[in-house]
Structure formats: structure tokens, C-alpha cells
Amino acid sequence: MKGVVFVIFEDFVVENWGEETFEDLMDLCPHIASEPFVSPKTYPDNWMVDMLLAACGKLNVTPDVALRMFGKFAFSRLNQRVPVPAQDISHPLPFLISVHDVIHIEVRKMMDEASPPNFTYERPAPDQLIMHYHSKRQLCHLMEGLLEGVAEHFQVPIEYKQTSCTHRGDQNCVFWLQFATAP
Numbered sequence: 001m002k003g004v005v006f007v008i009f010e011d012f013v014v015e016n017w018g019e020e021t022f023e024d025l026m027d028l029c030p031h032i033a034s035e036p037f038v039s040p041k042t043y044p045d046n047w048m049v050d051m052l053l054a055a056c057g058k059l060n061v062t063p064d065v066a067l068r069m070f071g072k073f074a075f076s077r078l079n080q081r082v083p084v085p086a087q088d089i090s091h092p093l094p095f096l097i098s099v100h101d102v103i104h105i106e107v108r109k110m111m112d113e114a115s116p117p118n119f120t121y122e123r124p125a126p127d128q129l130i131m132h133y134h135s136k137r138q139l140c141h142l143m144e145g146l147l148e149g150v151a152e153h154f155q156v157p158i159e160y161k162q163t164s165c166t167h168r169g170d171q172n173c174v175f176w177l178q179f180a181t182a183p
């Protein structure tokens with residue numbers, strides 16, 4: 001996983017619970033290198049899982065809840081920290097389609113070793129979107145938080161429900177989204 005996600009995770013912990021809490025978390029993960037995370041580097045996926053589990057113990061939340069909270073926090077930071085080309089989009093539905101068609105394509109081009117997830121889409125109605133999330137990392141709860149961050153950013157409420165999940169043995173994770181307004 002790219003360093004930018006680790007940098008944002010550190011900000012998430014420090015801004016919400018303080019520097020000392022982040023240091024305590026790192027003490028619980030002695031196998032993780034002690035030098036500061038940097039955006040262009042790539043770190044093992046399991047480091048993120050280990051930090052998250054350490055955070056759950058410390059903050060008394062489940063991994064699903066912690067991932068969702070982190071995803072909501074992470075969306076605006078990814079938007080600020082990753083220089084993808086500006087797009088003239090004012091509604092979350094076309095924006096979410098552009099995550100696969102534009103944003104994650106740019107991420108692959110500009111960051112060595114980046115492997116963001118793939119999405120496929122269905123448009124059952126003008127104000128609805130079905131997103132199929134494909135990733136070996138199985139971070140569908142992070143995805144939920146990112147969706148909440150997108151809704152907040154565009155000020156358009158999104159109701160979502162997950163109709164399939166790889167954690168339950170389905171082939172991929174499927175999210176059914178209902179937007180408060182059509183684009």
C-alpha cells in the first residue's frame with residue numbers, strides 16, 4: 001500500500017487522539033519501521049492491518065468501525081495530497097464513476113507500485129449507482145467511509161447498502177447507492 005495512505009492514517013490518529021496515542025500504537029507494532037512514513041514509498045499491506053488492529057484495542061472500537069472512520073477522514077486528504085487532474089464535477093455520482101475511469105488510472109501512472117482497487121458500475125436509475133468493488137485487500141469498510149466522505153464533500157446525502165461481500169464468501173463486494181438528488 002502506498003505511503004500516502006500511511007501518512008493519512010498517522011494524521012487521522014494524531015488529529016483525533018494526539019501524538020502520544022500514535023506513539024503508543026507504534027510501540028504495539030515493533031516490527032514496523034520506526035522512521036516516518038513518506039508518501040512515495042510502498043509499505044506492506046499487513047502493516048496497515050496491524051496498525052488498525054492496534055488502534056482498535058486502544059480506542060475500543062471494532063476493525064469495521066475503525067476502517068469506516070478512517071475512510072471518512074481519508075477522502076478529503078487523498079483529494080488534497082494526491083495531485084490528480086482537476087475535474088469539473090459537482091455531483092457524487094459522476095465523481096464516483098470517475099474514480100475508476102480517471103482518478104485511480106492517474107494514481108497508477110504517477111505512483112510506482114500503486115494498485116488501487118477496480119470498480120465496475122451499473123446505472124439502474126438516474127439517481128442510483130451500483131458499484132462493484134474488486135480488490136484482494138477486501139477493504140469494503142474503508143470503502144464505506146470513503147463514500148461517506150464523498151457525500152459530505154459534495155453535500156449530497158448518499159444512502160448505501162452492501163448487497164454482497166467477499167467476507168461472506170461472495171465473489172466481490174457490491175454497493176447499492178441511492179443519491180438524494182440526481183445529477
Ligand code: HEM
Pocket residue numbers: 001002003004005078079082084096099103104107113114115116117135136137138139142143146147150
Ligand atoms: C480524490 C480521490 C481519490 C484519490 C486521489 C484516490 C487515491 C488512492 C490511492 C493513492 C490509493 C492507494 C493505492 C495503493 O496503495 O496501491 C487508493 C486506494 C483505495 N481507494 Fe482511492 N482515491 C480516491 C477516491 C476514492 C473513492 C471515492 C473510493 C471509493 C468510494 C476509493 C476507493 C479506494 C479503496 C477502497 C482503496 C484501498 C485499496 C484497495 O481496496 O485495494 N478511492 N486510492
